[in-house]
Structures are given as structure tokens and as C-alpha cells.
Amino acid sequence: MKRIVLATDSAQPSGMGEHMLTLGAALSGFDITLACPEGEAGRALLRKAALAGLAIKAIDLDRLDRFGTWIRAAAIDLVHVHAGIGWEGHDLVRVAKAAGVPVVRTEHLPYLLTSPVQQAQYRAMLMSVDRRIAVSDAVAASHEGTGPGRHYVVRNGLSPRLPSRPAEETRQRLGLAPTDTVLLSVARLTPQKDHMALIDAAPRVLARHKGAKFIFVGSGSEAEAVGAAIAARGLGDSIRLLGHRDDVPDLLAIANLFILPSRFEGLSLALLEAMAAGVPALATAVGGNLEALGQSHPLQVPPGDSDALAGAILRAIEDKALASAAARGAQARFQAGFAADRMAAETAAIYLSLPSISGTRP
Amino acid sequence: MSKTRIGFIGVGGIAQRHLGVLEQFPDVSLVAFADPDFDRAVDAAARFGARAFADHTGMLEAADLDAVYICVPPFAHGAPEQAVIARNLPFFVEKPLSLDINLAEELARAVDAAGLVTAVGYHWRYLDIVEEARRRLADRPAQLLSGYWLDQTPPPQWWWRADRSGGQMVEQATHIIDLARYLAGEVTQVFGLAGHMAREGFPGLDVATASTASLRFASGAIGNLGATCLLGWGHRVGLHVFADGLALELSDHDIMIDVGAGRPVMHAQGDPVWAEDRDFIDAVRGEANRIRSPYGEALKTHRVALAIATSAREGRAIDMAEDN
Numbered sequence: 001m002k003r004i005v006l007a008t009d010s011a012q013p014s015g016m017g018e019h020m021l022t023l024g025a026a027l028s029g030f031d032i033t034l035a036c037p038e039g040e041a042g043r044a045l046l047r048k049a050a051l052a053g054l055a056i057k058a059i060d061l062d063r064l065d066r067f068g069t070w071i072r073a074a075a076i077d078l079v080h081v082h083a084g085i086g087w088e089g090h091d092l093v094r095v096a097k098a099a100g101v102p103v104v105r106t107e108h109l110p111y112l113l114t115s116p117v118q119q120a121q122y123r124a125m126l127m128s129v130d131r132r133i134a135v136s137d138a139v140a141a142s143h144e145g146t147g148p149g150r151h152y153v154v155r156n157g158l159s160p161r162l163p164s165r166p167a168e169e170t171r172q173r174l175g176l177a178p179t180d181t182v183l184l185s186v187a188r189l190t191p192q193k194d195h196m197a198l199i200d201a202a203p204r205v206l207a208r209h210k211g212a213k214f215i216f217v218g219s220g221s222e223a224e225a226v227g228a229a230i231a232a233r234g235l236g237d238s239i240r241l242l243g244h245r246d247d248v249p250d251l252l253a254i255a256n257l258f259i260l261p262s263r264f265e266g267l268s269l270a271l272l273e274a275m276a277a278g279v280p281a282l283a284t285a286v287g288g289n290l291e292a293l294g295q296s297h298p299l300q301v302p303p304g305d306s307d308a309l310a311g312a313i314l315r316a317i318e319d320k321a322l323a324s325a326a327a328r329g330a331q332a333r334f335q336a337g338f339a340a341d342r343m344a345a346e347t348a349a350i351y352l353s354l355p356s357i358s359g360t361r362p
Numbered sequence: 363m364s365k366t367r368i369g370f371i372g373v374g375g376i377a378q379r380h381l382g383v384l385e386q387f388p389d390v391s392l393v394a395f396a397d398p399d400f401d402r403a404v405d406a407a408a409r410f411g412a413r414a415f416a417d418h419t420g421m422l423e424a425a426d427l428d429a430v431y432i433c434v435p436p437f438a439h440g441a442p443e444q445a446v447i448a449r450n451l452p453f454f455v456e457k458p459l460s461l462d463i464n465l466a467e468e469l470a471r472a473v474d475a476a477g478l479v480t481a482v483g484y485h486w487r488y489l490d491i492v493e494e495a496r497r498r499l500a501d502r503p504a505q506l507l508s509g510y511w512l513d514q515t516p517p518p519q520w521w522w523r524a525d526r527s528g529g530q531m532v533e534q535a536t537h538i539i540d541l542a543r544y545l546a547g548e549v550t551q552v553f554g555l556a557g558h559m560a561r562e563g564f565p566g567l568d569v570a571t572a573s574t575a576s577l578r579f580a581s582g583a584i585g586n587l588g589a590t591c592l593l594g595w596g597h598r599v600g601l602h603v604f605a606d607g608l609a610l611e612l613s614d615h616d617i618m619i620d621v622g623a624g625r626p627v628m629h630a631q632g633d634p635v636w637a638e639d640r641d642f643i644d645a646v647r648g649e650a651n652r653i654r655s656p657y658g659e660a661l662k663t664h665r666v667a668l669a670i671a672t673s674a675r676e677g678r679a680i681d682m683a684e685d686n
Binding site (some may be wrong): 005033035038043046047050053054055056057058070073074075 | 388403404407408409410413414
């Protein structure tokens with residue numbers, strides 16, 4: 001069985017880490033090892049991967065030569081590097097190539113590099129990449145012309161998780177009344193996800209629906225700023241910051257609306273999970289969000305527009321028929337196009353397009 | 363070159379010792395680790411690019427293995443060996459074999475019936491200085507043996523409890539018993555004595571803090587062992603052997619050979635754990651089986667260790683034939 005390593009050098013492989021876990025678990029016919037640096041987030045990812053039955057490998061970023069030595073010693077057949085922002089993963093690509101194995105690279109975000117030096121480094125890195133994958137058409141389009149070779153688009157997929165407890169219990173644990181309207185956002189607290197727009201939209205929503213509760217799940221570099229903005233507006237009772245959570249399916253089960261206000265997006269797994277769970281989803285009409293929800297999805301707003309965001313939230317709360325039709329449509333769209341098995345099969349086909357993996361060359 | 367795929371049951375201190383050796387073997391792949399302390403299994407797996415499991419059953423079901431290392435504390439033997447034997451997998455197991463002689467006897471019968479390659483971690487047999495002692499004793503057989511395990515109390519709390527570790531004779535001095543057998547042959551009679559002293563800092567410690575044993579060998583040789591865990595440091599671990607015109611003092615790192623011409627000391631070369639792991643892997647790979655302590659051989663040492671403990675408890679000499 002060919003031995004494949006799914007690797008990242010990201011210190012915070014949150015959604016991308018989940019993607020790697022999903023892909024690793026769904027790929028059949030290969031012996032899969034998940035590799036990442038052993039920081040706090042990486043450690044948690046390695047633990048989850050082990051529980052999912054995958055082999056695991058900690059990467060010491062200060063001694064990448066050892067990773068290369070291990071690739072040779074363990075007779076690895078292919079390294080599949082996952083990159084978030086465009087400057088990630090370059091060294092992993094080079095080390096793997098130097099160890100003599102083919103390299104596949106997946107871009108999880110649109111091309112955002114503006115510095116000529118970083119752009120040149122990116123182009124140089126691509127010389128060591130055998131196959132380029134993008135997680136959405138939008139991500140592929142943004143990388144157009146950034147280097148040699150084309151992108152294969154393999155849309156993100158996921159295996160929907162089920163809630164682990166009754167919805168009433170989740171409401172109780174969070175101190176929510178049965179009548180509270182739950183507005184759930186699951187996203188890292190980073191400028192990309194633009195929680196500030198949602199905080200700005202909240203007063204207009206609360207003016208009409210006092211029982212509305214915004215719940216932010218996620219951690220990240222903006223945690224302090226987001227907390228301060230909530231406090232400054234006196235919204236502490238209506239916007240709850242839960243930090244990182246492992247019980248997102250339970251939170252989705254009590255959510256009246258899922259909101260993703262990102263400025264840009266590769267293809268959000270949190271959004272796909274909400275779609276799969278049949279929760280009405282409101283997202284900004286950017287890149288991967290459009291691709292996930294489709295052009296005709298009624299709950300989409302321009303990025304960075306808190307008035308539009310507030311209007312759409314109110315529409316979703318007040319027009320229940322509209323919201324449930326949107327949820328049904330999105331759920332059907334998820335099932336047709338975003339299941340993990342489809343993602344795994346398309347990824348496997350790309351691996352097998354390499355002669356050393358398909359066995360057409362010794 | 364095909365690699366021999368190894369799984370570990372138990373990833374504590376002694377497992378780390380073997381891992382440090384096995385990772386140097388180009389024909390070995392460390393593929394799976396099971397430990398009830400799952401994070402410890404994850405640590406090892408993440409180091410070697412392997413899979414981690416919280417229990418051995420899950421590991422044996424999921425992982426494709428050629429052989430298994432069983433490195434569990436004395437009280438945890440039984441289920442791991444039975445599961446490994448049921449899958450016809452060769453195994454290396456750390457001493458002591460069990461706390462219950464009936465369990466070890468049963469496992470030995472199962473190993474025999476399955477015809478499995480096994481090895482037990484009596485690594486003193488792999489010391490070059492032990493080889494030298496055997497050469498010296500070949501034509502001048504041992505008449506008197508005097509062994510020591512004079513040491514500190516190991517930190518793990520399971521070690522402090524007789525029902526978890528079996529005590530110092532069973533858990534540590536078993537190496538010296540094995541060495542005595544390796545140099546002087548089978549033991550026919552034992553008489554053990556045990557003393558206990560309560561100490562602050564070791565709450566609940568109920569193993570003997572001082573113990574001795576007298577031994578009679580089939581060859582006619584006699585011997586004694588002394589063990590204590592009352593020190594705050596390692597004082598002496600070894601075996602002195604006396605024969606007609608020959609005195610040997612063996613530790614795990616040197617040997618003094620006295621034939622009446624000074625006290626020359628020879629230092630051990632090489633790593634005995636490396637050698638014992640190499641022999642095990644070679645046998646698993648179908649090459650020559652040079653294993654010096656397969657399960658059945660280790661069982662003979664273990665019978666003596668447990669008989670010493672029983673003798674101390676019951677206050678009577680035990681004839682080894684009576685138990686077999």
C-alpha cells in the first residue's frame with residue numbers, strides 16, 4: 001500500500017487541520033500519516049488523527065532535515081502539503097522533494113501575496129511541486145498565473161458529525177432560554193473572518209429581537225480586540241465568546257442561523273458543516289462562500305457591510321419560510337457536491353495521476 | 363529490503379530503552395504504540411510516524427504487525443501476551459514475566475503450542491564480560507556465588523506494592539538470579555528471608571526493604587543473594603563467583619578476574635540491549651535464532667524468583683522440584 005503523508009507547517013491548523021483529518025480518514029487504499037508541528041494546536045490535531053486511526057508524525061520546524069530523513073527511512077511514497085496563507089509550506093515542499101518523493105500541494109486560501117519577494121519565493125517553491133490542488137474554483141482562479149502548472153480543483157468535503165446530546169441540554173449548559181434566537185458563528189477570530197462587521201450589525205438586530213443571542217465559536221489573534229469591541233458597545237449579554245469548541249454539532253443543533261461574515265474565503269468547512277446540518281446559513285458573497293452556497297442562495301451579503309448583514313439576519317429571523325427553504329437548498333447542495341468521499345476520490349485520482357503512485361513507472 | 367513491522371504494548375521507561383535501539387535498525391519499522399496513558403502512546407507515535415492506541419486490543423486489530431514488544435509493569439502481564447499469542451505474533455517481553463507463576467506457566471505452554479519466537483529482557487546474558495565469565499568457568503565450575511542488588515527505591519508507586527511489582531527479588535534481583543543460572547546451572551533449593559522498614563516519603567510501601575536468599579544448585583554449588591532498596595543511590599549490582607583458584611566479580615559494566623595474580627578489571631564493550639534486540643529481530647526475520655532468553659528459559663529464572671518470595675513469606679526452604 002502506498003504511504004502518503006498529509007503535512008502542514010501551520011502553527012494553527014484549525015479548519016485546515018480538520019480538512020486533513022477528513023481527507024485522511026476518507027482516503028481508502030493508501031496508508032496515511034498526518035504530520036504537523038507539535039505546538040498546542042498541532043498536538044491536539046495529532047491526537048485527533050491518532051484517534052481516527054491515522055499514523056502521526058510530529059515535525060520539528062527547527063530540524064526539517066530530520067523530517068526529510070524520516071521520509072526516506074519510512075519509505076514514504078508521496079507528501080501532500082497543505083498551505084493556508086501563501087507563504088506556508090515552502091520548506092516542507094522542498095524537504096519532501098529533496099527526499100525524492102513526489103509532492104502535491106493544496107492551497108486552502110486565495111492568492112494574497114503582494115510582496116514581490118514573497119511572490120518570487122512562491123514561484124520558486126512551485127518548481128518542486130508535482131500537482132497543485134485548490135479547494136475551490138475561487139482559490140484556483142486567484143492563483144491563475146502565479147506559477148507553472150495548472151490547479152486541479154478538489155472542493156472541500158466533510159463527513160457531517162452528529163450532535164452528542166439533546167438540544168435542550170446544550171441550551172441549558174449555555175444558559176439559553178428555549179425562546180432565545182441563537183445566531184451562531186464558527187470561525188477563527190482573525191481579521192479575515194471580520195467579526196467586527198457582525199458586532200456592528202448586532203444592535204440593529206437586538207433592537208427588534210431582544211432575545212437574540214450571538215454565539216462566536218473560535219479563537220485567534222483578534223480575540224482581545226473582538227472582546228473589547230463587544231464590551232465597548234455594551235453587548236456582553238448578547239454576544240457570547242465561547243473560544244474553541246469540540247461540540248460544534250451540538251451548537252448547530254440549537255442554532256436558528258449560522259453566520260459567516262468573512263472578507264475572503266477558500267472554502268469554509270464550518271459553512272459546509274452548517275449546510276450539512278440543515279441550519280440556515282448567511283454568508284458574505286465572496287470566493288468559496290459563493291461556491292458552497294451557490295449564486296441563488298438568498299442569504300448572501302457583500303463583505304464588510306454591517307447594514308446589509310443586519311438586514312439579512314433580520315430577514316432570516318422574521319421570514320421563517322425563506323430561512324427553511326434556504327436551509328433545505330443548502331443541505332441538498334452539500335449532499336450533491338461536498339461529501340468527504342467525493343473529495344477523497346478526486347484527491348486519490350490526482351495521486352494516481354503520478355506514475356510512481358499508479359505503478360506505471362517503477 | 364522489507365521492514366519488520368513492530369508494535370509496542372506499553373510505552374514507559376524500558377520501552378524507551380528499546381526504542382532508542384530499534385530506531386537505529388534499518389530493517390525495522392516502528393508502526394504502532396498502545397498504552398493506557400494515551401498521550402504517552404501519542405508521543406511515541408508522533409516521534410516515529412506511527413499509529414497510537416489506548417489499548418492493545420485495538421492496536422492488534424488495526425495494525426499489520428510482524429512482532430510485538432510487551433513492556434508493561436509486572437501486574438499487567440497476561441492479557442497482552444494472550445492476545446499476541448492468539449494472533450501468532452512473535453513477541454519480546456520485559457521481565458518479570460508475571461506475579462503469578464500459574465499465569466507464566468500457562469503462557470509458556472501457549473507459546474510452545476504456537477511455536478512462536480519469543481525473547482525476554484534478561485539482557486545481562488548479552489554482556490561480553492558475561493561471555494568472558496562463562497569461558498573462565500567452563501573448566502573450573504562455580505562453587506560459591508554471591509549476588510547483590512543494593513539500590514534506591516524506584517520512583518513509580520506500583521513498584522512499592524508487593525501486589526503490583528512482586529518486590530525487589532522478583533522485579534530487580536531476577537537479573538542476578540538469571541545470571542547465576544546462566545553461569546552455574548539450575549537451582550534446586552531456595553530459602554528466602556525478608557525484612558521491612560517503614561520510611562517517611564514512601565507511604566504504602568509494603569515490599570521487603572531488605573531481603574536475602576540462599577540457593578543450592580544442581581551442580582553442587584551454593585550461593586546467596588542480598589537486596590535492599592533503602593539507599594538513596596545505586597550502591598552495587600552484581601554477582602561474585604568463586605571456583606577452584608578463581609574469583610570473579612561481575613557488574614553490568616565490568617568484570618574483575620582474580621586468579622592470584624592481581625585484580626585485573628575488564629570493561630564491558632557494546633550495548634547488551636542492542637545485542638538482544640538484534641537477536642530478536644533476526645529471529646523474527648527468519649534468520650538464525652540466537653536468542654539467549656526465550657520465554658521458556660526465562661520462566662526457569664522466574665520460578666526461582668517467585669519461590670524465593672514464597673519461601674520468605676512462608677518461612678521454609680523450598681525444593682524447586684516440589685513446585686514443578
